[in-house]
Amino acid sequence: MSRRASDYDESDVRIRPSRRGSRPRSKDRPAHDDAVPGLVTAVDRGRYTVLVAKGVGGKRLPERVVMAMKARELGRKGIVVGDNVDLVGDVGGGPDALARIVRVQPRTSVLRRTADDTDPVERVIVANADQLVIVTALANPEPRPRLIDRCLVAAYDADLDPLLVLTKADLADRAPFLQTYAPLDVPHVVTSSEDDFLGLEQLLDHLEGRVSVFVGHSGVGKSTLVNALVPDANRATGDVNDVTGRGRHTSTSAVALRLPDGDGWVIDTPGVRSFGLAHVDLARIIDHFPDLEPGTAGCPRGCTHDEPECALDEWVASGQAGPAGPSRLESLRRLLRARSGESD
């Protein structure tokens, strides 16, 4: 892990001002003033794939992929795809190079999942994303509204903007589905891999400049979509493996892929098909229904908004939430029930 003379010279680019002297340095926590920043794009059995920008770590160095391990001093701290990290050691990115991650920068968002709704163990699956793209086929397989509601709750809870992508528009009419979801005011894009990939440009507009996590049940066409968006990605597509009965993705880890034009990122999450919602604070769900929230003023204390005493029924019935009120209330209750595990 020694520096090679060819990689560095005296005028290494220093990307962050030295903090030496600003804080007392603990004996077992080195300051790592020479650490270089990078973005974690994949995680595989304790090995992290980190993208380091051009010129960082040495002004002649190109943009490169650096393999890294977690420094012992980080202990059990989790590092996930999307994390901004600081590296030391061999940051040149040669074939045998292995750097060490010594710091994880504060996260702007975390997408968590629990195995099911009662599982207390939650895992962060992606950091620093700003959009959750929920991929659903209009047919083959049929849309699963409860799964979609569940993903919406996960998005709201993580402060990610949801985007619905409805694939296989060549196979079914989109109108019935859109009618169900219209009251939710979630933006959507309709796609078809036929017809010159209908909807792809529109989808790209939504992805531009953002970090978007793609989730979807097996067979909805998520890999087909990701391959069209990022042609170099080579995500395995196809049906379930006849021999093993499993999909071709065996990894459950996410992978970050940069869009070829522009500065957006697609984070593909094979194996992440749903979210346990055990970590979601029920009280926060109503905050995502600003049209209904004022109606809760008349609720009893600690109202779950899914009980006979809830004031929302009367408020909505009196028309105060507008014509979409009843279906909005229905949606809210669907989400609340998804959270309490009743609907699955």
Ligand SMILES: Nc1nc2c(ncn2[C@@H]2O[C@H](COP(=O)(O)OP(=O)(O)OP(=O)(O)O)[C@@H](O)[C@H]2O)c(=O)[nH]1
């Ligand atoms: N008719 C039609 N078929 C599609 C469309 N998009 C994908 N498919 C087909 O649907 C099947 C599943 O597509 P994939 O992209 O592998 O689906 P996936 O969501 O990645 O599923 P896994 O690979 O199991 O995770 C494949 O046979 C695709 O060719 C579409 O827009 N229209």
Ligand SMILES: [Zn+2]
């Ligand atoms: Zn209530």
